Amino acid sequence: LRRGASGAAGTPRSASGAAAAQLQRRLESELQDIRGAGTWKSERVIASRQGPHLRLAGGGAGILNFCANNYLGLSSHPEVIRAAVEALEKFGAGLSSVRFICGTQSIHKDLEEKIARFHQREDAILYASCFDANAGIFEALLTPEDAVLSDELNHASIIDGIRLCKANKYRYKHMDMQDLEAKLQEAQKHRLRLVATDGAFSMDGDIAPLKEICQLAQKYDALVFIDECHATGFLGPNGRGTDELLGVMDKVTIINSTLGKALGGAAGGYTTGPKPLIDLLRQRSRPYLFSNSLPPAVVGCASKALDLLMESNAIAQSMAAKTQRFRSKMTAAGFTISGKDHPICPVMLGDARLAAVMADDMLSRGIYVIGFSYPVVPKGKARIRVQISAVHSDEDIDRCVEAFTEVGRKHGALP
Ligand code: PLP
Secondary structure, eight states: OBOOSSOOTTOOOBOOSHHHHHHHHHHHHHHHHHHHTTOOOOOOOBOSOSSSEEOBTTSOOSEEEOOOSOTTSOTTOHHHHHHHHHHHHHHOSOOSSBHHHHOOOHHHHHHHHHHHHHHTOSEEEEESOHHHHHHHHHHHHOOTTOEEEEETTOOHHHHHHHHHSOSEEEEEOTTOHHHHHHHHHHGGGSSOEEEEEESEETTTTEEOOHHHHHHHHHHTTOEEEEEOTTTTTTSSTTSOOHHHHTTOTTTOOEEEEESSSSSOSSOOEEEEEOHHHHHHHHHHOHHHHTSBOOOHHHHHHHHHHHHHHHHOSHHHHTTHHHHHHHHHHHHHHTOOBOSSSSSEEEEEEEOHHHHHHHHHHHHHTTEEOEEEOTTTSOTTOEEEEEEOOTTOOHHHHHHHHHHHHHHHHHTTSOO
16 A cells, blocks of 8 residues: 555555556446446435434434334433443443453443343343344354254344354245255254244344244254344333244243344344353354453443333333334335334335335435345345334324325336
């Protein structure tokens, strides 16, 4: 690398030489391909707190937000913010250390204990993200003698975590119990079998058939792992998640989830389950061993969010009616909404450009939604994913449905 031409402070530096020039040409061509395919993902800049009403940088105020994972509206809850400030003042900005060297404070231990209690499990371990929790579990737990059976539509972080481990890998068709059973039969020859599934699938808003999965796991002597990022805090009578919703809390062995969505929305992830497993992860899990501790303010947010949820199930329950309102009104308007009873409400459109153009037009009407297309979802299955939050009012939801109806008619998605 050489200094930029002017050498002034802040001037970007660029690499020189044939290899750098070749790389630049390749990157530009790849970026052009993405633009050409209509799948370019641009980032809108928010100039306010996360919440149902946003201000965008550059002026747009009073924007109705329907695309955050802020399911319970806790990201800007005053008590959550106060808890973060208190933790920041008392415990500092951060630990400058991994957990096992000098990065464990009393608040980390308290939060782990609280997470385990919330999920009614023996112990829990914190990570910087659920992506890390998923990256760290399979390699630590499974050897070449074992097998992992994974739903084909599992989150990218589960797929990557499984790639890192040396177990025998089986991929079953999405939520297809016949296929899972066939794969479990094939996998009988291995020492240990682990079925891995998202509890709720974030692109389709559908919920894994956990009861059936657990029955098959019992029949074929397998363990069950669920990723509860889109379930923790609000699915089930007390917001414990998919296992509570489907009555299998005592059948699921391992739960990974995030602190970066319903539980305050700051950041962080965890694994909760049997104590020896958590002990092993503290010894072997690479994203835990080789990455910084969660910052105290982040720990404070999540800890307060869990307190609020354990005090009362009112917050967890408050969003079911809102979800139902949006889903039924959109269906009546003529849209196809994928999934069932989940606040992730994908408005299925098929065409990638249609999804992108409609999402832009929705924003021009003050509604912030995002189009998803290949490679995030399969080709030909582009959609606009709407996410309902407990803090949306009925009027917010009705305004969103009205805008969708107008925009859908304008662009030919509705007759
Ligand atoms: N698993 C699922 C199903 C997710 O949706 C996400 C986030 O998008 C993650 C894992 C990663 O969570 P985090 O943001 O905590 O890394």
